Amino acid sequence: MSRLLVRKEIVRGSLSIIIGLAIWELSTRLLLDNELLIPPPSSVLITFWNLASSGELNKHLVATLIEFICGFTTACVIGIILGYLMGMYKWFDEIMDPWIATLYSIPIITVVPLIIIWFGIGIFSKVVVVFKITAVAIILNTAAGIKSLDPVWLELAKSLRLSDWQTTYKIRLPGALPFIITGMRLGVGRALLGVIVAELMAANAGLGFLLRDSSETWDSPKLFVTVILLAAMGLVSFNLIKKLEQRMAPWRQSAEWSSE
Amino acid sequence: MNERKRKLTSTFLKAGSVIGGLVLWHVLATVVVKDPTLLVSPVVVAVTAYQMLFVTKDLYPHVFASSWIFFYGFVLAILAGVPFGFLMALNTSVRDYVNPWMATLYTTPRIAFAPVLLLWLGIGAGSKIAIVFLGCFFPILINSYYGMRVVNRDYVELARSFRLSRSALFLKILLPASFPFILAGIRLSVGRGLTGVAIAEWFGATEGLGYLIFFAGQTLNIPILFVGVAVFAALGIIGFEIIRIIEIYAIPWRKEPQGS
Numbered sequence: 001m002s003r004l005l006v007r008k009e010i011v012r013g014s015l016s017i018i019i020g021l022a023i024w025e026l027s028t029r030l031l032l033d034n035e036l037l038i039p040p041p042s043s044v045l046i047t048f049w050n051l052a053s054s055g056e057l058n059k060h061l062v063a064t065l066i067e068f069i070c071g072f073t074t075a076c077v078i079g080i081i082l083g084y085l086m087g088m089y090k091w092f093d094e095i096m097d098p099w100i101a102t103l104y105s106i107p108i109i110t111v112v113p114l115i116i117i118w119f120g121i122g123i124f125s126k127v128v129v130v131f132k133i134t135a136v137a138i139i140l141n142t143a144a145g146i147k148s149l150d151p152v153w154l155e156l157a158k159s160l161r162l163s164d165w166q167t168t169y170k171i172r173l174p175g176a177l178p179f180i181i182t183g184m185r186l187g188v189g190r191a192l193l194g195v196i197v198a199e200l201m202a203a204n205a206g207l208g209f210l211l212r213d214s215s216e217t218w219d220s221p222k223l224f225v226t227v228i229l230l231a232a233m234g235l236v237s238f239n240l241i242k243k244l245e246q247r248m249a250p251w252r253q254s255a256e257w258s259s260e
Numbered sequence: 261m262n263e264r265k266r267k268l269t270s271t272f273l274k275a276g277s278v279i280g281g282l283v284l285w286h287v288l289a290t291v292v293v294k295d296p297t298l299l300v301s302p303v304v305v306a307v308t309a310y311q312m313l314f315v316t317k318d319l320y321p322h323v324f325a326s327s328w329i330f331f332y333g334f335v336l337a338i339l340a341g342v343p344f345g346f347l348m349a350l351n352t353s354v355r356d357y358v359n360p361w362m363a364t365l366y367t368t369p370r371i372a373f374a375p376v377l378l379l380w381l382g383i384g385a386g387s388k389i390a391i392v393f394l395g396c397f398f399p400i401l402i403n404s405y406y407g408m409r410v411v412n413r414d415y416v417e418l419a420r421s422f423r424l425s426r427s428a429l430f431l432k433i434l435l436p437a438s439f440p441f442i443l444a445g446i447r448l449s450v451g452r453g454l455t456g457v458a459i460a461e462w463f464g465a466t467e468g469l470g471y472l473i474f475f476a477g478q479t480l481n482i483p484i485l486f487v488g489v490a491v492f493a494a495l496g497i498i499g500f501e502i503i504r505i506i507e508i509y510a511i512p513w514r515k516e517p518q519g520s
Contacts, residue, residue: 012356020361037380094273099281106493107455110470113477114485118298193369197459200371201477208371215375223379227372234367 039221044228047221061229063205067123067195071130075187078131079138080180084168086139087146087176100139108133108190109197121202129194134187138180145179146172181248185241192234207233297480308483309490323491325468329385330457333392337449341397342442345404355405366398370452374459383464388457395456396449400442407441408434440511443503450499454492469495 021041028040035043051057086093112129119125153175157167199208207226214222282302289301296304312319348355374391381387411434419429461470473488475481 009356009359012353013360016357017360091269091273094270095277098274098278102493105497106489107451107458107496109455110458110473110489110492113473114482114489117477117480117482117485189367189369193371193455196369196371201462211372211375215378220379223375227368227376230372231364231368234369235364238367 036218036220039224043221044224048225048228051222051225057210057225057229060205060207060210063123063203063209064195064199064207067126067199067206068130068191070123071127071195072134072187072191074127075131075134075138076184079135079183080142080173082135083139083142083180083183084146084172084176086143087172093143096139100136103132103136104140108194112194112198112201116198116202121204126195126198126203126206129198130191133191133194134184137187137190138183141179141183141186142176145176148179149175177248178245181241181245185238185245188237188241189234192230192237196230296482298482300482300486304483305486305490309487312484312487319487319491322467322469322472323495325465326457326461326470329388329460329468330392330453332385333389333456334396334449334453336389337393337396337400337453338446340393341400341445342404345401345406345442346408346438348401349405349408362398362401365394366402370395370456371459374463378463387463388460388465391460392453392456395452399448399452400445403441403445403448404438407438410441411437440507443507443510447500447503447507450503451496454496454499458492 024038025040025042028034028038032038039047048057082096086096108129111132115128115132116125119128149172153171154167157171162170195206196208196211199206200212201208203209207230211223211226211230214220214226286301286303289299289304293299348358370391373394374387377387377390377394381390415433415437416429419433424432457468458470458473461468462474465471469488469491473485473492476484476488
């Protein structure tokens, strides 16, 4: 019964997409024949193919991905270390807390101009933007995870005479893992937004640059290609992390409503 | 006694961290960097803020301009998001057909839509409100949907056994039960809406806080840039707290906020 329901859902979903695209194609071809305002899907597809085969799209996509990955991995490493220290040592937590809270409450994209002034218009400033966004989310969640460990586990570690390092490695970090992944998930969406904003403001490559370039030259099909590509990136990264989260912490309800 | 001592140490550490950080910032700005186009001392920022607030009163027009944009986008998002979320929750076929589009729109970095909306609605207030609307709409929609879905079955059974009519069921059971979730969604959307304001005002605005930050960034006016960021952070915190207070009074039976 429930499998039937799922199949029905999938059928309806695909049907909805196909019908939506058909309406879009027909209405832009017949009613609103203006490529500038809304290009039909077919011409978006053709532009996509042209951009992809000329290698231009590749260049921008790779630039954005490198910036994203560099910032994200650095943020994971440093964020987990700082978060762990904050969870372990009360005094460290209290020293960091006001600054982390301040950083957290500032809308990310308002500091992008400042970061560009400090770190230039190259790849480095975007890495910093991604880092800042992701690190704050991971620090807060790691600290929360370490603090909310079940004391029974720690007692178990003690009675097994685990060393401090072993306790950290075998008990504390795995125990905090679901929290850490939640932090990563919160970071991904915002970091994607941040990197695009930074590229939009000052860059010479990347999807944000492409977005700006195409909107300033009134190249609507190219603009739509970029938008659709960004949508795909968002969708893929969101679902990847959600899968990872379900895998690592299957006992936690998927928390999609608490995004960003 | 011990408790009091702990609290005292905590306050002391926090205050020390804030003061120490500010002193470090001041030294960094005046001794190490010595370049007002890169970094200025917190004292200069405070003086600029004071002047903009009380002497020249330059800040207010920007705050008002941004507030209107935010207000309209936010209210429209509530008016559209809540009923739509309910509709999706109560009618599975609507949900199945709409879901793929909503998931895509939701996970796309919002900045991608800014140029498109600009293309369609021009550089006036319309496109700005639309950008804010897009930011606020999805958390509200998803929370309304989820709140309606997870209403306790017992409540519904109770209503059935009292032979409540469908409209009474909706008004007396479903609506109040999903209210906490709706408010949580609204709370989440405050921050997203503010980010939306900043994005919107980067494109062809002549006033507003986003414009102020953008302009200060372009002219390397670091004090104003810092003031703008601080005002954004303050507005975010105020908005968040207002919703929290509403939550406390509107849903006294609620123990713990969801999705924060």
